[in-house]
Amino acid sequence: MSPPAPIPYGRQSISEDDIAAVERVLRSDWLTQGPAVPAFEAALARHVGAAHAVAVNSATSALHLACLALDVGPGDVVWTSPISFVASSNCALYCGAEVDFVDIDARSYNLSIEALRAKLELARTQGQVPKVVIPVHLAGQSCDMAALHALSQTYGFRIIEDASHAVGAHYLGQPVGNGRYSDITVFSFHPVKIITSAEGGMALTNDAALAQRMARLRSHGITREADEMTEPSHGPWYYQQLELGWNYRMTELQAALGLSQLSRLDAFVARRRALAARYNTLLAGLPCQRPWQHPDTASSWHLYVIRLQEPLAPGRHRQVFEALRAQGIGVNLHYIPIHLQPYYQARYDQARYGQRHLPEAEQYYRQAISLPLHAELSDAEQDRVVAALHQALHTRHAG
Numbered sequence: 465m466s467p468p469a470p471i472p473y474g475r476q477s478i479s480e481d482d483i484a485a486v487e488r489v490l491r492s493d494w495l496t497q498g499p500a501v502p503a504f505e506a507a508l509a510r511h512v513g514a515a516h517a518v519a520v521n522s523a524t525s526a527l528h529l530a531c532l533a534l535d536v537g538p539g540d541v542v543w544t545s546p547i548s549f550v551a552s553s554n555c556a557l558y559c560g561a562e563v564d565f566v567d568i569d570a571r572s573y574n575l576s577i578e579a580l581r582a583k584l585e586l587a588r589t590q591g592q593v594p595k596v597v598i599p600v601h602l603a604g605q606s607c608d609m610a611a612l613h614a615l616s617q618t619y620g621f622r623i624i625e626d627a628s629h630a631v632g633a634h635y636l637g638q639p640v641g642n643g644r645y646s647d648i649t650v651f652s653f654h655p656v657k658i659i660t661s662a663e664g665g666m667a668l669t670n671d672a673a674l675a676q677r678m679a680r681l682r683s684h685g686i687t688r689e690a691d692e693m694t695e696p697s698h699g700p701w702y703y704q705q706l707e708l709g710w711n712y713r714m715t716e717l718q719a720a721l722g723l724s725q726l727s728r729l730d731a732f733v734a735r736r737r738a739l740a741a742r743y744n745t746l747l748a749g750l751p752c753q754r755p756w757q758h759p760d761t762a763s764s765w766h767l768y769v770i771r772l773q774e775p776l777a778p779g780r781h782r783q784v785f786e787a788l789r790a791q792g793i794g795v796n797l798h799y800i801p802i803h804l805q806p807y808y809q810a811r812y813d814q815a816r817y818g819q820r821h822l823p824e825a826e827q828y829y830r831q832a833i834s835l836p837l838h839a840e841l842s843d844a845e846q847d848r849v850v851a852a853l854h855q856a857l858h859t860r861h862a863g
């Protein structure tokens with residue numbers, strides 16, 4: 465008998481309807497700049513209750529455009545969480561700004577509101593309050609946005625939610641992305657995320673001017689709208705470049721796939737929630753911490769992260785991780801703290817500022833393991849993951 469197929473930590477779920485939707489685009493007149501992109505934008509904006517949506521080729525691009533639309537530039541500082549994908553902080557550097565990190569909360573693993581408050585107070589006395597704070601809804605659990613929004617009013621910063629993990633999630637009973645507590649929210653449609661467009665992202669906002677600016681910047685900084693132009697049109701061919709933009713456009717193929725996937729978003733999240741609840745039950749009693757959930761949140765469960773319990777012998781975390789991989793369990797680690805990446809370490813050395821030691825984030829990194837979780841994971845596969853984890857945790861350290 466061949467060994468069972470490895471179980472990935474995340475993967476897409478593609479239906480015959482998805483395939484048909486993409487095929488229809490291939491047979492249509494538009495592969496890009498047609499009707500599918502605005503249809504996907506309108507549908508997702510409606511779904512989460514935002515006024516405007518701008519679809520782009522990745523969440524990384526959406527984060528970049530969001531920073532640009534908020535006028536992030538040289539001399540500015542952007543703060544984010546160290547426990548995220550590097551795109552959450554790289555977007556500030558693309559704009560010529562500096563980036564700094566706020567340590568995480570020991571329970572939610574999201575940016576800590578207490579640490580943020582303390583850091584803001586210090587920054588105010590030193591005259592370097594951030595222009596933008598980018599909370600990351602890790603694993604699909606919203607940050608404490610009401611508290612963050614209150615701080616933004618006191619200290620005068622803007623908020624971009626990196627909700628790459630959190631399309632379909634809720635905060636205080638409302639969909640993440642409705643913009644009630646932030647300026648712009650960004651979603652990712654990479655295949656491991658909740659819904660996919662292969663590559664793709666979207667920026668949502670309730671501010672028409674921000675939406676218009678991001679739409680312009682995603683296509684070279686060019687406008688065809690007469691009311692944006694600096695002089696009367698020269699004729700039907702006319703367009704103006706008003707600022708330096710990029711080609712960050714989403715294709716029609718991607719948008720058609722995303723729109724088709726959106727019809728199953730609620731079903732995907734329901735399945736992920738059921739699997740997370742099942743993990744919670746099956747892992748009871750094991751020497752690992754299950755994900756804590758703030759009562760104000762309903763996660764989309766992009767990730768199910770466990771933490772091995774202290775005290776941990778040196779090398780134990782890696783040993784458990786490797787034992788799971790050896791059994792075909794595609795565990796992962798989200799994330800290597802961004803401030804420990806060599807590129808960021810070198811920047812800190814050059815800039816000689818900032819907090820290099822983020823104890824909660826670094827402690828988390830020594831203990832965290834993401835277990836497989838996706839909409840197509842079967843109960844039987846989940847049982848295999850749990851059995852492998854039992855075995856790995858009860859194996860004594862050989863070293």
Ligand SMILES: *Cc1c(COP(=O)(O)O)cnc(C)c1O
Nearest residue numbers: 522523524549551628652654664
């Ligand atoms: C995946 C991800 C991104 C980047 O998304 P892309 O669509 O791949 O560019 C940004 N931030 C977080 C937290 C992510 O998980």
